[in-house]
Amino acid sequence: MARGEFESQKELQKCLPDNVGLPLAYGTLELDPSSSFFLTAFRHMSEKVVDPQPLAEVLSQLHRSSFSPTGKFGFHVTTFNGAVPLINDWCDSWEEYFGRQLKADIQWLHSVRGPDPKFDEVAEIFFEKVIPRLLRPLESGGRKIKPALVHGDVWPGNVQLDPATRRVILYDSCCCYGHNELDLAMMREPRYQFTREHADKYRELVPPSEPVEDFDDRNAIYAMRDNIINLGLHSHRQFLREQILEEMERLIKKYPEGIDGYET
Numbered sequence: 015m016a017r018g019e020f021e022s023q024k025e026l027q028k029c030l031p032d033n034v035g036l037p038l039a040y041g042t043l044e045l046d047p048s049s050s051f052f053l054t055a056f057r058h059m060s061e062k063v064v065d066p067q068p069l070a071e072v073l074s075q076l077h078r079s080s081f082s083p084t085g086k087f088g089f090h091v092t093t094f095n096g097a098v099p100l101i102n103d104w105c106d107s108w109e110e111y112f113g114r115q116l117k118a119d120i121q122w123l124h125s126v127r128g129p130d131p132k133f134d135e136v137a138e139i140f141f142e143k144v145i146p147r148l149l150r151p152l153e154s155g156g157r158k159i160k161p162a163l164v165h166g167d168v169w170p171g172n173v174q175l176d177p178a179t180r181r182v183i184l185y186d187s188c189c190c191y192g193h194n195e196l197d198l199a200m201m202r203e204p205r206y207q208f209t210r211e212h213a214d215k216y217r218e219l220v221p222p223s224e225p226v227e228d229f230d231d232r233n234a235i236y237a238m239r240d241n242i243i244n245l246g247l248h249s250h251r252q253f254l255r256e257q258i259l260e261e262m263e264r265l266i267k268k269y270p271e272g273i274d275g276y277e278t
Contacts (some may be wrong), residue, residue, distance in 0.1 A: 016040040016050035018093035018100075022189035023054065025163055029079045029096050033072050035185035057183055059174040063207045064182055066215035069173065072182045072196055073165075074219040079162035082191035086159045087111040093188040095167055098122050100188060108159060108193050111150035113141060116235075119242045126246040132262060133259065143272035148232050148265075153194070155278040157224050161191035167207045169200045170207045199236035231268070234261055 015175060023037035036055035043049045049079040083090070088111060089102035095230045101118050105111040107235050120137055165172070166188035176183050213233070222229040238258055245254040269275060 015094045018051040018091055019052050019187065020168050021089075021091045022093055023185065024164070025189055026047045026076065026184055026187055027166065029076050029163060030072060030184065032179075033077065033184055034181050035183055054185065057176055060091045060177045061185065062175060063170050066209075066212040068175075069208070069212055070216040070219050072184070073168070073194075073216055074243070076165070076184075077194035077197070077220060080191070081163035082163075085161065087190070087192055089190040092100065093166065093190065095239075096243055096247055098167075098246070100179055102190055107150075107152070108161075109146065112149060112196075112235075113145045115208075116145070116239060116242075117141065119239055123242050123246040128222060130255075132224040133255070136259055139266050143269055143278065144235065144265045145209050146273040147269040148228055148235060148274055149178070149274055150224050150273055151228065151235040151278070152223055159193055159223050162190045162208075163189055164194060165202075166190060166192075166196070168197045168208065173208075193223070193232075195229070195232060197234050198233060200205040200240055202233055203232055203239040203240065212252055231265060234265065238262075 017040055017201055020037045020040040024084065027034040027036065035057055038053040038055060040052045041050065082088075086104040086106055087108050088104035092102055093100045098119060101114055105114070119151060120133070124134075141189070165184055167186060168184075172186040173182060173184055174251050175181070198213045199218060201208045201210060217229075223232075238261060241254045241258050244251050245258065
């Protein structure tokens with residue numbers, strides 16, 4: 015886990031040298047090999063929520079200036095979103111990478127909260143119909159998306175202002191080379207103080223991927239990952255189960271024919 019954050023911050027720093035908490039070292043404790051450490055340069059942070067414009071500028075710079083070293087989707091080490099490992103083996107398509115990770119997230123959820131036959135029943139249809147319908151068009155019909163370096167956990171707890179420099183600082187990342195829109199996921203959820211206004215400002219700088227009309231539903235499935243992880247991590251957020259199921263069922267109803275119903 016410590017190595018994942020170290021490597022994530024190191025990759026971010028290559029693109030954003032003035033906007034990243036400087037990673038210094040990581041390793042295991044000599045007296046307790048079961049425990050690890052990650053050391054970063056100290057920065058005094060403001061608790062004020064970062065405004066939409068400066069956040070959009072930093073994220074757009076990250077996504078535009080980064081390039082996957084393999085040209086594929088993934089990362090060179092395992093990273094962690096909270097306690098959840100990201101399966102970062104390189105993939106040729108974003109549909110393969112994201113679908114694989116979302117399935118792994120659900121498996122992790124069941125390992126924490128126990129089996130859920132109703133959830134699995136809906137999820138099976140969701141993976142059959144919705145994931146191909148919303149992600150395959152990004153890379154078919156002559157369309158392509160660049161595997162961009164994404165922070166992976168953009169919310170106000172991981173993005174703050176350095177009051178001395180007035181620069182936006184990113185930390186506590188779980189990077190991968192993926193679809194840039196992934197970093198807008200948490201701007202959908204009311205519990206976070208980054209809002210749709212932040213996402214809209216980003217979209218002014220970086221237009222949505224084609225097909226543009228699918229943007230909001232792609233954003234919905236990207237936000238679903240965070241809700242699944244929160245459902246597993248926090249016992250007081252069990253209400254998220256119904257929210258996730260309702261969103262899956264909404265999208266299944268909207269795209270009953272899956273990719274077969276998509277007209278290029």
